[in-house]
Amino acid sequence: MKSLTLNAPAKVNYLLDVIRRRPDGYHDLRMVMQRINLCDEINLTLTDSPALTVTCGKQGVPDGPGNIAWKAARIMLDLAGTGMGARISITKKIPVAAGLGGGSSDAASVLMGMNELLELGLSTQRLMEIGVKLGADVPFFIFKEPALAEGIGEELTAMPQMPPAWILLVNPGVHVSTAWVYRNLTLTNRGELNRLPASYGSLEDVCSIFSNDLESVTIPAFPVIAEIRAAMLQQGALGVMMSGSGPTVFGLFAARDCAEQARLTLTSGKSWFGAVAETL
Numbered sequence: 001m002k003s004l005t006l007n008a009p010a011k012v013n014y015l016l017d018v019i020r021r022r023p024d025g026y027h028d029l030r031m032v033m034q035r036i037n038l039c040d041e042i043n044l045t046l047t048d049s050p051a052l053t054v055t056c057g058k059q060g061v062p063d064g065p066g067n068i069a070w071k072a073a074r075i076m077l078d079l080a081g082t083g084m085g086a087r088i089s090i091t092k093k094i095p096v097a098a099g100l101g102g103g104s105s106d107a108a109s110v111l112m113g114m115n116e117l118l119e120l121g122l123s124t125q126r127l128m129e130i131g132v133k134l135g136a137d138v139p140f141f142i143f144k145e146p147a148l149a150e151g152i153g154e155e156l157t158a159m160p161q162m163p164p165a166w167i168l169l170v171n172p173g174v175h176v177s178t179a180w181v182y183r184n185l186t187l188t189n190r191g192e193l194n195r196l197p198a199s200y201g202s203l204e205d206v207c208s209i210f211s212n213d214l215e216s217v218t219i220p221a222f223p224v225i226a227e228i229r230a231a232m233l234q235q236g237a238l239g240v241m242m243s244g245s246g247p248t249v250f251g252l253f254a255a256r257d258c259a260e261q262a263r264l265t266l267t268s269g270k271s272w273f274g275a276v277a278e279t280l
């Protein structure tokens, strides 16, 4: 049986501007996205029988057809048309519904992994076209580089080289629905777009672009996000922000031990999720 083990990384948003609401209900966005090495582990095995199974065993994540990884695998098996099936197991390390793109990344990894196992030979471009139908952030994880993402997130341009950084993630575990955040967003009339530097010589340059329009909805409803933000800055983060629609807050650090120390200080005695990861 052919099988593959894949690491599906999380992402953080260094910038998230909501430009406008579109007639189709989506929003045009302008995001700077960065992958980090906090990864879900996915095991893919092709089977001779046509059944497709996805097991995850994580509360809040469906097994089977409700799982975005199942949908990704179904598309690839149908494209192959060989009558084979697959067994997929996912070990979730990325917090769920956290603004870290875990589901999208799982789907992207399954598309890329099945392309290899089934020897379909689909191009990166084609995989990204398939991916956007599963979720707006899926193409970014196939693109595999820090990116400026426009449109609904699928128009990707590689960012200029950015210095590597340590990222502290803290998630207070409150439930934030992405759909609720967008429904409650008041779109202000955006004049000139934030200017992005032509190059990023230092981590301060990276932090200079930190901005997330969705904080205006999430922070008033969940003041704990502001509390974590303030504590991270006090612990020496060079910049802090909420990722995506939250509630995960991330801080950028130049050194791993500083990020680790901040993690211990912030999470001790709390039931919050905390992790330190490196940019990819």
Ligand code: ATP
Binding pocket: 060, 061, 062, 066, 067, 068, 069, 090, 095, 096, 097, 098, 099, 100, 101, 102, 103, 104, 106, 107, 135, 137, 178, 244, 245, 246
């Ligand atoms: P988004 O910003 O797109 O909502 P997120 O990073 O905040 O993404 P995810 O962890 O991707 O959130 O989960 C969003 C929802 O998708 C969850 O409520 C979960 O039930 C569902 N889901 C389906 N498949 C998966 C998967 N493989 N991993 C995580 N969640 C999944």
